[in-house]
Amino acid sequence: MNEASSLESASPRRPLRLIIGISGASGAIYGIRLLQLLRGTDIQSHLIISPTARVTIAHETSFKVSEVEAMADTVHSHADLGAACSSGSFHTLGMVVAPCSVKTLAEIATGVTSNLLSRSADVVLKERRRLVLMLRETPLHLGHIRNMAAATEAGAILYPPVPAFYARPASLDEMVDHSLGRMLDLFGIEAGAIRRWEGTPKARRG
Structure with missing residues (x-):
């Protein structure tokens, strides 16, 4: 074994971390289900829940906030600007905000950050890592669209959770899973949540 190979094998493997932000927009189930899907992978989840998201979780789901927090490997307070994930030296694969409110989008687009999320x-x-924003708002006015453009120009990926009907979802759960599975594709993470398109029956025969 040469010296380079020896050093490579001796160096510790970086943990695979993904930050999950749940903001106050409708659609808290996207963030919750994402945490559940990641439990079946080797990805460490670092969770941040906004104060408004705590209200949304209570109104839209049967989960308690404590139950949602228990799904994550690490939970960070929304107000803790000294948390590890507030520094670029804390290595992560990136971050998903699911769902992403227009308020959170505006803060990200302008760089005026007032909280840990x-x-x-x-x-x-x-740090030029991957940021995916599952924006939940409709209809959109010009200010929203400009913030979407600004966030995209800064390097974010806007990923509104639009259902894919070609998969013929039989339930809301299947629709949520498909959106999340496609979103995780952006990080190269396979969670087994997608019924993938394989072409029309005629194309498959060919």
């Missing part, structure tokens, strides 16, 4: 997203962008 938007600060972590800002750090992911400055």
